[in-house]
Amino acid sequence: EADIYQTPRYLVIGTGKKITLECSQTMGHDKMYWYQQDPGMELHLIHYSYGVNSTEKGDLSSESTVSRIRTEHFPLTLESARPSHTSQYLCASSLQRTDTQYFGPGTRLTVL
Amino acid sequence: GESVGLHLPTLSVQEGDNSIINCAYSNSASDYFIWYKQESGKGPQFIIDIRSNMDKRQGQRVTVLLNKTVKHLSLQIAATQPGDSAVYFCAETGGNQFYFGTGTSLTVIP
Numbered sequence: 439e440a441d442i443y444q445t446p447r448y449l450v451i452g453t454g455k456k457i458t459l460e461c462s463q464t465m466g467h468d469k470m471y472w473y474q475q476d477p478g479m480e481l482h483l484i485h486y487s488y489g490v491n492s493t494e495k496g497d498l499s500s501e502s503t504v505s506r507i508r509t510e511h512f513p514l515t516l517e518s519a520r521p522s523h524t525s526q527y528l529c530a531s532s533l534q535r536t537d538t539q540y541f542g543p544g545t546r547l548t549v550l
Numbered sequence: 551g552e553s554v555g556l557h558l559p560t561l562s563v564q565e566g567d568n569s570i571i572n573c574a575y576s577n578s579a580s581d582y583f584i585w586y587k588q589e590s591g592k593g594p595q596f597i598i599d600i601r602s603n604m605d606k607r608q609g610q611r612v613t614v615l616l617n618k619t620v621k622h623l624s625l626q627i628a629a630t631q632p633g634d635s636a637v638y639f640c641a642e643t644g645g646n647q648f649y650f651g652t653g654t655s656l657t658v659i660p
Contacts, residue, residue, distance in 0.1 A: 444593075473650075480639070481594075481650040496647070528593050536582055536643050541593035 441465050444529050444542035451519055452550050459514045459545045461529030469535055470512040473528040474498060475544075481528065487512055488535065519549045562657045569627040571654045573640035576621060580642040585614060585625045588653065589636045597625070597638075632658045 442463040451457060463470065468489045473481040473496075483496030487506040501523070502516050512531075516523055526546050530539040563569045575583075581602040586594035600607045600614045600623075607614050613626040623640050639653035 478652070480652045483647060486647070530593075535647075536645055538584060538596055538599055539641075539648060540596065541586075543593045544591075546591075 442529060442531055442540055442542040444527075444545050446545060447543060448546050448548075450548045450550065453518075453520055455519050455549075457516050457519055457547070459527055459529075459547070461512045461514070461542055462510050463512075463531040463540075463542075464510060465531060465533075465540070466509065467531035467533050467540075468509065469532045469537075469539075470506065471530040471532075471539060472496075472502075472504060472512070472514050473530065474500070475526045475528055477526075485514065519547075521549045523547060523549050559652070560655045560657070562659055563630050565632060565658050565660050566629055569625075569630045569634070569656060571625045571627075571638050571656065573623040573625075573651055574621060575623065575640070575642045575649075577642065577644050577649075578618075578621065579644035580621075581645070582643050583614070583616060583623050584641045584648075585612075585623075585638060586641060586650075587634075587636045587638055594639070627656075630656075630658050632660055634658055 445460045470487045472485040475481045482498035484498050484500040485504040487493045526544050528544045529542040532539045584599045585597040588594045598609045598614050611628045615624045635658045637653040637655050639651045641648045641650045
Protein backbone atom coordinates (compact mmCIF):
# COMPACT_ATOMS: atom_id res chain seq x y z
CA GLU A 439 0.00 0.00 0.00
CA ALA A 440 1.49 3.31 -1.12
CA ASP A 441 1.72 6.11 1.43
CA ILE A 442 0.29 8.90 -0.68
CA TYR A 443 -2.77 10.84 0.35
CA GLN A 444 -5.16 13.21 -1.33
CA THR A 445 -7.79 15.49 0.14
CA PRO A 446 -10.57 16.08 -0.36
CA ARG A 447 -11.76 12.85 -1.97
CA TYR A 448 -14.84 14.52 -3.39
CA LEU A 449 -15.54 18.20 -3.96
CA VAL A 450 -18.55 19.99 -5.44
CA ILE A 451 -18.17 23.72 -5.85
CA GLY A 452 -19.62 26.62 -7.79
CA THR A 453 -18.08 28.36 -10.77
CA GLY A 454 -15.50 31.02 -9.93
CA LYS A 455 -14.38 29.54 -6.63
CA LYS A 456 -10.73 29.10 -5.77
CA ILE A 457 -9.80 25.61 -4.69
CA THR A 458 -6.70 23.74 -3.62
CA LEU A 459 -6.34 19.99 -3.94
CA GLU A 460 -3.93 18.54 -1.44
CA CYS A 461 -1.43 15.75 -2.03
CA SER A 462 1.08 14.40 0.46
CA GLN A 463 3.41 11.42 0.47
CA THR A 464 5.50 9.95 3.26
CA MET A 465 7.86 7.91 1.11
CA GLY A 466 10.48 10.62 0.68
CA HIS A 467 10.01 10.63 -3.08
CA ASP A 468 11.52 13.55 -4.96
CA LYS A 469 9.28 13.15 -8.01
CA MET A 470 5.62 14.07 -7.82
CA TYR A 471 2.93 14.35 -10.48
CA TRP A 472 -0.62 15.53 -11.06
CA TYR A 473 -2.81 13.78 -13.62
CA GLN A 474 -6.29 14.52 -14.87
CA GLN A 475 -8.51 11.57 -15.73
CA ASP A 476 -11.98 11.74 -17.25
CA PRO A 477 -14.24 8.66 -16.97
CA GLY A 478 -13.09 5.86 -19.26
CA MET A 479 -10.17 7.89 -20.50
CA GLU A 480 -6.44 7.73 -20.07
CA LEU A 481 -4.43 9.77 -17.59
CA HIS A 482 -3.10 13.10 -18.77
CA LEU A 483 -0.11 14.71 -17.08
CA ILE A 484 -0.84 18.30 -16.07
CA HIS A 485 2.02 19.12 -13.68
CA TYR A 486 5.11 17.51 -12.29
CA SER A 487 7.94 18.25 -9.92
CA TYR A 488 11.37 16.72 -9.64
CA GLY A 489 12.13 18.25 -6.29
CA VAL A 490 11.60 21.16 -3.94
CA ASN A 491 11.08 24.47 -5.75
CA SER A 492 10.92 22.65 -9.09
CA THR A 493 7.63 22.53 -11.02
CA GLU A 494 6.84 21.97 -14.69
CA LYS A 495 3.73 21.86 -16.84
CA GLY A 496 2.77 18.57 -18.41
CA ASP A 497 1.33 17.71 -21.79
CA LEU A 498 -2.23 18.69 -21.03
CA SER A 499 -2.87 22.41 -20.92
CA SER A 500 -4.25 23.29 -17.54
CA GLU A 501 -5.37 26.47 -15.83
CA SER A 502 -4.15 25.12 -12.52
CA THR A 503 -0.92 25.90 -10.71
CA VAL A 504 1.21 23.86 -8.34
CA SER A 505 3.87 24.49 -5.72
CA ARG A 506 6.55 22.34 -4.12
CA ILE A 507 7.81 23.98 -0.97
CA ARG A 508 8.31 20.72 0.87
CA THR A 509 9.32 17.31 -0.47
CA GLU A 510 6.24 15.59 0.87
CA HIS A 511 3.64 18.13 -0.23
CA PHE A 512 2.47 18.99 -3.77
CA PRO A 513 -0.78 21.00 -3.77
CA LEU A 514 -2.68 21.92 -6.92
CA THR A 515 -4.66 25.18 -7.08
CA LEU A 516 -7.43 26.38 -9.38
CA GLU A 517 -7.82 30.15 -9.04
CA SER A 518 -11.26 30.22 -10.63
CA ALA A 519 -13.00 26.91 -11.13
CA ARG A 520 -15.14 26.34 -14.23
CA PRO A 521 -17.42 23.44 -15.26
CA SER A 522 -14.75 22.32 -17.75
CA HIS A 523 -12.52 21.53 -14.74
CA THR A 524 -14.89 18.77 -13.68
CA SER A 525 -12.77 15.63 -13.63
CA GLN A 526 -10.81 13.27 -11.43
CA TYR A 527 -7.41 14.52 -10.32
CA LEU A 528 -4.77 11.95 -9.40
CA CYS A 529 -1.53 12.64 -7.60
CA ALA A 530 1.45 10.30 -7.89
CA SER A 531 5.04 10.10 -6.71
CA SER A 532 8.14 8.13 -7.60
CA LEU A 533 11.67 7.76 -6.35
CA GLN A 534 13.24 8.33 -9.74
CA ARG A 535 11.81 9.73 -12.96
CA THR A 536 11.61 6.31 -14.59
CA ASP A 537 10.59 4.40 -11.50
CA THR A 538 7.17 3.10 -10.63
CA GLN A 539 4.70 5.86 -9.88
CA TYR A 540 2.51 5.31 -6.85
CA PHE A 541 -0.89 6.96 -6.95
CA GLY A 542 -3.12 8.52 -4.37
CA PRO A 543 -6.85 7.74 -4.20
CA GLY A 544 -7.77 10.77 -6.31
CA THR A 545 -10.02 13.80 -5.91
CA ARG A 546 -13.24 13.82 -7.86
CA LEU A 547 -14.05 17.45 -8.62
CA THR A 548 -17.41 18.70 -9.85
CA VAL A 549 -17.81 22.36 -10.76
CA LEU A 550 -21.39 23.52 -11.11
CA GLY B 551 3.68 11.75 -29.72
CA GLU B 552 3.39 8.54 -27.77
CA SER B 553 0.67 6.02 -28.42
CA VAL B 554 -0.28 3.47 -25.85
CA GLY B 555 -3.46 1.61 -26.53
CA LEU B 556 -5.35 -1.41 -25.40
CA HIS B 557 -6.91 -3.84 -27.86
CA LEU B 558 -10.19 -4.42 -26.04
CA PRO B 559 -12.11 -1.89 -24.01
CA THR B 560 -14.05 -4.58 -22.08
CA LEU B 561 -13.44 -8.17 -21.07
CA SER B 562 -15.74 -10.57 -19.25
CA VAL B 563 -14.42 -13.82 -17.82
CA GLN B 564 -15.82 -16.59 -15.69
CA GLU B 565 -14.53 -16.83 -12.16
CA GLY B 566 -11.63 -19.26 -12.06
CA ASP B 567 -10.68 -18.79 -15.70
CA ASN B 568 -7.53 -17.06 -16.82
CA SER B 569 -7.65 -13.48 -18.15
CA ILE B 570 -5.44 -11.94 -20.77
CA ILE B 571 -5.32 -8.17 -21.27
CA ASN B 572 -3.32 -6.71 -24.11
CA CYS B 573 -1.56 -3.44 -24.73
CA ALA B 574 0.23 -2.02 -27.76
CA TYR B 575 2.79 0.75 -27.66
CA SER B 576 4.42 2.70 -30.44
CA ASN B 577 7.69 4.01 -29.05
CA SER B 578 10.46 1.55 -29.78
CA ALA B 579 12.65 3.41 -27.27
CA SER B 580 10.35 2.54 -24.36
CA ASP B 581 12.25 0.45 -21.87
CA TYR B 582 10.05 0.25 -18.80
CA PHE B 583 6.45 -0.91 -18.60
CA ILE B 584 3.93 -1.10 -15.80
CA TRP B 585 0.48 -2.61 -15.41
CA TYR B 586 -1.93 -0.82 -13.12
CA LYS B 587 -5.30 -1.86 -11.70
CA GLN B 588 -7.88 0.80 -11.01
CA GLU B 589 -11.01 -0.01 -9.08
CA SER B 590 -14.01 2.25 -9.22
CA GLY B 591 -13.47 5.42 -7.20
CA LYS B 592 -9.86 4.62 -6.41
CA GLY B 593 -6.46 5.58 -7.70
CA PRO B 594 -4.40 3.24 -9.91
CA GLN B 595 -2.64 0.47 -8.04
CA PHE B 596 0.68 -0.98 -9.20
CA ILE B 597 0.41 -4.65 -10.21
CA ILE B 598 3.61 -5.63 -11.95
CA ASP B 599 6.36 -4.10 -14.05
CA ILE B 600 8.89 -5.26 -16.61
CA ARG B 601 11.97 -3.76 -18.17
CA SER B 602 12.93 -4.15 -21.79
CA ASN B 603 15.78 -6.55 -21.04
CA MET B 604 13.18 -9.15 -20.08
CA ASP B 605 10.34 -10.77 -22.00
CA LYS B 606 8.46 -12.31 -19.10
CA ARG B 607 7.96 -11.59 -15.44
CA GLN B 608 5.75 -13.37 -12.94
CA GLY B 609 4.10 -12.21 -9.79
CA GLN B 610 1.43 -13.67 -7.60
CA ARG B 611 -1.24 -14.92 -10.05
CA VAL B 612 -0.09 -12.37 -12.64
CA THR B 613 2.36 -12.63 -15.50
CA VAL B 614 3.49 -9.87 -17.82
CA LEU B 615 4.79 -10.70 -21.28
CA LEU B 616 6.73 -8.24 -23.40
CA ASN B 617 7.24 -8.65 -27.13
CA LYS B 618 9.53 -5.85 -28.24
CA THR B 619 9.48 -6.98 -31.86
CA VAL B 620 5.82 -6.12 -32.28
CA LYS B 621 5.71 -3.62 -29.39
CA HIS B 622 3.12 -5.58 -27.47
CA LEU B 623 2.57 -6.10 -23.78
CA SER B 624 0.14 -8.45 -22.10
CA LEU B 625 -1.08 -9.11 -18.59
CA GLN B 626 -2.21 -12.60 -17.67
CA ILE B 627 -4.24 -13.16 -14.53
CA ALA B 628 -4.52 -16.75 -13.40
CA ALA B 629 -7.66 -18.10 -11.74
CA THR B 630 -9.49 -14.79 -12.01
CA GLN B 631 -11.47 -13.83 -8.92
CA PRO B 632 -14.36 -11.37 -8.41
CA GLY B 633 -11.93 -9.02 -6.67
CA ASP B 634 -10.01 -8.75 -9.92
CA SER B 635 -12.88 -6.82 -11.51
CA ALA B 636 -11.45 -3.40 -12.35
CA VAL B 637 -9.96 -1.35 -15.16
CA TYR B 638 -6.45 -2.42 -16.11
CA PHE B 639 -4.12 -0.18 -18.04
CA CYS B 640 -0.53 -0.23 -19.12
CA ALA B 641 2.03 2.54 -18.86
CA GLU B 642 5.32 2.90 -20.64
CA THR B 643 8.29 5.20 -20.59
CA GLY B 644 11.41 5.71 -22.60
CA GLY B 645 13.04 7.80 -19.92
CA ASN B 646 11.12 11.04 -19.89
CA GLN B 647 7.55 10.73 -18.79
CA PHE B 648 5.09 7.89 -18.54
CA TYR B 649 2.33 7.44 -21.09
CA PHE B 650 -0.81 5.62 -20.07
CA GLY B 651 -3.30 3.59 -22.07
CA THR B 652 -7.04 4.04 -21.88
CA GLY B 653 -7.68 0.81 -20.04
CA THR B 654 -9.59 -2.44 -20.32
CA SER B 655 -12.52 -3.01 -18.04
CA LEU B 656 -12.40 -6.55 -16.66
CA THR B 657 -15.60 -8.05 -15.31
CA VAL B 658 -15.47 -11.38 -13.49
CA ILE B 659 -18.67 -13.39 -13.65
CA PRO B 660 -19.26 -15.45 -10.49
